[in-house]
Amino acid sequence: MDMQQSQESQESIVESLDEDHLQMLVQHAYDTDTVRAMEQPLLEQGEPLMRHAAAAVATNVLQLLESFDLDEHARITVLAGAGDNGGDGLFAGALLAKRGFPVTAIAVGRTLHDDAYRTFIESGGHIWVLDAANTIPGCPSEFSAGEAGERFEQAMEFASNSHIIIDAMTGIGAQGALRGIAGSVAQTLGALLDELRAHDSNDDMQRPYVVAVDTPSGIGVNDGSLPGPYIPADMTLMFGAMKPCAILPPACSACGEIWLVDFGFDLESHDPAGSIVGMDLAAAAIRQVMPTDAKYSRGVTGLITGSQQYPGAAVLSTTAAAHTNIGMVRYMGPTRAQDLVLHALPEAVIGKGHVQSWVVGSGVPVRTAEEEADLQQQSIEALLAHYALSEDGSNEEAYAMPAIVVDAGALDLLPDHVPSHVVLTPHMGELTRLLTRLGVDVDEDTVRNQPLQYARMAAKMTGATVLLKGSLTIVVQGGQFADDQVFVAGRAPAQLATAGAGDVLAGMLGAILAQNADLVQPSVPSGDESDHDDEAQVAQAIAEIAGAAAYLHGLAAALASKAKQRGWHRAHLFGIDDLDEEHFPIGRPIVASDVVKKIAAAIGKLQNN
Ligand SMILES: NC(=O)C1=CN([C@@H]2O[C@H](COP(=O)(O)OP(=O)(O)OC[C@H]3O[C@@H](n4cnc5c(N)ncnc54)[C@H](OP(=O)(O)O)[C@@H]3O)[C@@H](O)[C@H]2O)[C@@H](O)CC1
Ligand SMILES: Nc1ncnc2c1ncn2[C@@H]1O[C@H](COP(=O)(O)OP(=O)(O)O)[C@@H](O)[C@H]1O
Ligand SMILES: [K+]
Missing domain, CATH: 3.40.1190.20 (Ribokinase)
Known part of the structure; x- marks a missing residue:
């Protein structure tokens, strides 16, 4: 399924849903167990949710690049974890690479989502692995500690000089504070991004624009806490439903603008973990x-x-x-x-x-x-x-x-x-x-x-x-x-x-x-x-x-x-709202x-x- 098909199918999901459903979508947040329960019947029906997710990310990134007047030389970095969140990020990267953009994925785990990895490579994406003990086919491994340190530094330098960072290290599978290489990435890059963000609204893309996949990596998805280092996002594409971190302080500030990608979950049959008072x-x-x-x-x-x-x-x-x-x-x-x-x-x-x-x-x-x-x-x-x-x-x-x-x-x-x-x-x-x-x-x-x-x-x-x-x-x-x-x-x-x-x-x-x-x-x-x-x-x-x-x-x-x-x-709402710049006078x-x-x-x- 390519981006166009996925977007059309996404639009048909959106169109088939009534106002009440959309209202619930923007008002309620569901914990990760409930999200998985709502996902299950759709996956059983063969709904390609991961492709929908990836297409939504790629679509918004394309629109951002267009709105910032960036041509195909825009540098895009995907921070890719070993789970399905990394899979979403790699599929999105593949769609962008197919459009001619240089896309580099920095793998923070020992493996990558198989299918997404293959599609990403076939589409012309580049991979940079940080874990010496990785088992990713065709990628170097068992490098020395010194080389690992150098790789890490170079990767962070590369990421901080890119136009777009797609953060796909962890999503709803995150447990506690980020550890290992993902933790180090969040520590180094997150701190840098936070500092840049404090001084610059990024109207002209003078710093990397961070698009989080499903949730910013490192935040407490279910309780809105900040248990350790995290990657602050300018925009979060959230799939299926809001998670509590979207509405709870302090994590909600790390989400930036939230874009909800509707999967047509059966929200009515499930209890929300939190609700925005409207x-x-x-x-x-x-x-x-x-x-x-x-x-x-x-x-x-x-x-x-x-x-x-x-x-x-x-x-x-x-x-x-x-x-x-x-x-x-x-x-x-x-x-x-x-x-x-x-x-x-x-x-x-x-x-x-x-x-x-x-x-x-x-x-x-x-x-x-x-x-x-x-x-x-x-x-x-x-x-x-x-x-x-x-x-x-x-x-x-x-x-x-x-x-x-x-x-x-x-x-x-x-x-x-x-x-x-x-x-x-x-x-x-x-x-x-x-x-x-x-x-x-x-x-x-x-x-x-x-x-x-x-x-x-x-x-x-x-x-x-x-x-x-x-x-x-x-x-x-x-x-x-x-x-x-x-x-x-x-x-x-x-x-x-x-x-x-x-x-x-x-x-x-x-x-x-x-x-x-x-x-x-x-x-x-x-x-x-x-x-x-x-x-x-x-x-x-x-x-x-x-x-x-x-x-x-x-x-x-x-x-x-x-x-x-x-x-x-x-x-x-992805597919419904426009990606226009909004102003909120203080x-x-x-x-x-x-x-x-x-x-x-x-x-x-x-x-x-
Ligand atoms: N189900 C579906 O079809 C759909 C799912 N979708 C997507 O899948 C996402 C959920 O994927 P998921 O369940 O694979 O979990 P995910 O968020 O990738 O995290 C697991 C990885 O993170 C790692 N890790 C965990 N904690 C960590 C820590 N503290 N510090 C460091 N690492 C840590 C963990 O490592 P491990 O513990 O195994 O060593 C493992 O590698 C969801 O958010 C959405 O994006 C969409 O595509 C829609 C369809
Ligand atoms: N940054 C903020 N944005 C919006 N509302 C705020 C902010 N900071 C505080 N408030 C609100 O202002 C009120 C302050 O209440 P409180 O701390 O009890 O102050 P005081 O004791 O001076 O009345 C609370 O209702 C709080 O929710
Ligand atoms: K993420």
């Missing part, structure tokens, strides 16, 4: 106001936020909550903060009363072991005590409490075990601090490198839902029967990284929980098997709502800053209060979508 999910979390509504039926949020030291957080969290489609906010806090709240929001009601959700801790200082809790910390601690579950999960009162957002200083006051409608909203530093308090030996850099793993650990240890803030915000489900599906909100522009933005999010989340009070109330476990489904359903609803709040927060920031840039950009600087002013407009945009 407009639909966010819109569903906003309750429609009804003619019969009164202020109480729209939801009331109670806030114990702000402090003598940080009274502004009280203003930001209450104004944000009040603007997020609810009937009323109640505020409790120090007199100075009360005055400021009333000044900014005359509608706020000061003092206790019935609420459908709580927000605690924003702007409340962290309590050190030596310090006595102040009044604000004491009232938060007393409220949180109602959510405490004993080791066996009993304490009926905890389940009957309204949902609660536990932010900033209140994270230090969290009981050991709580139900899933307790939603923690730490940033990386706060999550590290929480885990340390729970006895985990971890530092912030490690958490930053494996945010999913540590957010999940906090959820498993406490039972709470965890919303971990960052340029991409990830939400992991809480509760005893937590599902592993993670929600990722990447709507926010970097302009949102400004003091007080977290206080705004806490208020918005509290309000969205209040207007969905019936959906987020866990029932008291009865000890029956039905508990599992009931609790899992509520835990998922809470996580979706938390993701929706982060999306709305990001959208309000985008409207305030007029930014088109986001933490995560939708994957492109917008203008904002402060957190600007975000509050745009919440209403953001809700309007969701509801009119």
